[in-house]
Amino acid sequence: MPTKMIEVKNLQKKFKNNVVLKEITEHVDQGQVICVIGPSGAGKSTFLRCLNALEQPSSGQVLFEGQNLVGLDDKQLDQIRQKMGMVFQGFNLFPSMTVLKNIMIAPIKVKKTSAEDAKQTAMKLLAKVGLANKANQYPDQLSGGQKQRVAIARALAMDPAVMLFDEPTSALDPEMVEEVLKVMRDLADSGMTMVVVTHEMGFAKEVADQIWFMADGYIQETGQPDDFFDHPTSPRAQEFLKKILK
Numbered sequence: 001m002p003t004k005m006i007e008v009k010n011l012q013k014k015f016k017n018n019v020v021l022k023e024i025t026e027h028v029d030q031g032q033v034i035c036v037i038g039p040s041g042a043g044k045s046t047f048l049r050c051l052n053a054l055e056q057p058s059s060g061q062v063l064f065e066g067q068n069l070v071g072l073d074d075k076q077l078d079q080i081r082q083k084m085g086m087v088f089q090g091f092n093l094f095p096s097m098t099v100l101k102n103i104m105i106a107p108i109k110v111k112k113t114s115a116e117d118a119k120q121t122a123m124k125l126l127a128k129v130g131l132a133n134k135a136n137q138y139p140d141q142l143s144g145g146q147k148q149r150v151a152i153a154r155a156l157a158m159d160p161a162v163m164l165f166d167e168p169t170s171a172l173d174p175e176m177v178e179e180v181l182k183v184m185r186d187l188a189d190s191g192m193t194m195v196v197v198t199h200e201m202g203f204a205k206e207v208a209d210q211i212w213f214m215a216d217g218y219i220q221e222t223g224q225p226d227d228f229f230d231h232p233t234s235p236r237a238q239e240f241l242k243k244i245l246k
Contacts, residue, residue, distance in 0.1 A: 002030060002031075002032075003030040004027045004028070004030075004063075005029065005030050005032075005161065005162055005193050006028040006062070006195070007026075008024050008050075008061070008062055009060055009061040009062075009063070010023050010025055010059065010060035010061070011023070011024040011025070011047075011050060011057050011059075011061070011062060012024075012057060012058050012059045013046055013047075013050060013057050014058045020043045020046050020217055021043050021057075021217050022216075022217040022218040023218065024047065024060070024218055026212065028162070030193055031192075032193055032209045032210065033192075033194045033196070033207055033208050033209050033210075034194070034208065034210050034212055035196050035203070035211055036048070036195065036196065037199070037201070037212070038213055038215045038220075039215055039240060042215045042216065043214060043218075044167075044197045044214050045166050045167070045197060048164055048166050048197050051084070052164060053070075053072070053077050053080075056070065057070055064084065064162075065083075065161070078110075082111070082160070083158075083160050083162065084160055084162050085158060085163040085164065086155060086164045086165075087148070087151050087152055087163070087164070087165045087166065089166060089168065089170050091139070091147040092151065093147060093151060093154070094139070095138065095139050095140060096138075097138070097139075098135065098136050098137065098138055099126070099135055099139070099142070100119065100122050100123070100126070100136060102139070102150060102154055103118075103121075103122035103125060103150065103153050103154045103157050104118040104119055104122050104157070106154065106158055107157050107158060110158070118157070121157055122135075122157060125153040125156050125157055126150075126153055128153070128183075128186070129149040129150070129152060129153045130179070131146060134150075144172045145172055145173075145175075145176030145179045146179075148168055148172065149179065149183055151168075152183055162192075162193045162195070163187065163192055163194045163195075164194075164195050165184065165194065165195070165198070166197050167197050167198060168184070168196075168198075169181065169198070169199075169200060170199060177200065181203050184207070185206070196208075201229070201245070205225045205226075205229055206225075209224070210222055210223065210224060210225075211224070211225055211228040213234070213240070215236045215237075215240065216236070221236075221237045229241065229245075
């Protein structure tokens with residue numbers, strides 16, 4: 001039996017009278033790559049933010065390694081979030097720090113890693129994302145694709161058990177998208193558990209173990225990529241794919 005890393009049970013999220021997520025029940029196994037796709041406004045980003053409690057669900061449960069995140073205090077959540085790397089659309093790098101320092105800061109401050117060990121890890125990760133030669137540059141000297149690769153390296157520096165990606169390529173010029181997707185492919189190949197909200201259908205088809213199709217606040221269909229893209233069963237998914245795969 002595969003180990004369940006994340007379990008979502010009857011998850012609901014409301015903002016005032018607007019129900020954004022409706023009774024979602026799903027799980028992510030260790031080593032799985034889940035791609036969450038669907039139209040804008042479907043609730044995908046809110047769903048992802050509920051997985052690491054950046055948004056508190058209105059009802060239901062979110063379990064990480066068996067522990068329910070709902071109702072935990074900030075200190076407890078901070079400890080759990082160390083195991084869940086998150087990469088956003090915006091890169092959220094510290095502009096006044098070098099690339100190297102951006103990657104070193106969290107392990108030093110949060111995990112009390114020595115500066116020397118943090119530096120060694122950061123340089124290894126920069127090599128992994130193809131940016132070892134940019135260690136001493138500042139974020140504003142980098143392209144968007146390079147910034148996003150640094151953001152991925154920074155998340156990996158905490159040695160997370162799961163990586164969450166919220167449309168990591170949507171703010172990038174088309175020619176920069178591929179360099180970020182390559183890093184994500186390599187991560188998937190290494191066995192990292194990943195939940196990726198994405199508009200990149202080619203990437204989803206190639207890398208995902210499962211597609212979760214979201215629309216109107218709930219997951220309408222799940223399946224393996226070939227099944228989903230070639231034979232979608234829900235009318236909403238059929239309509240969505242017809243529009244985007246013209």
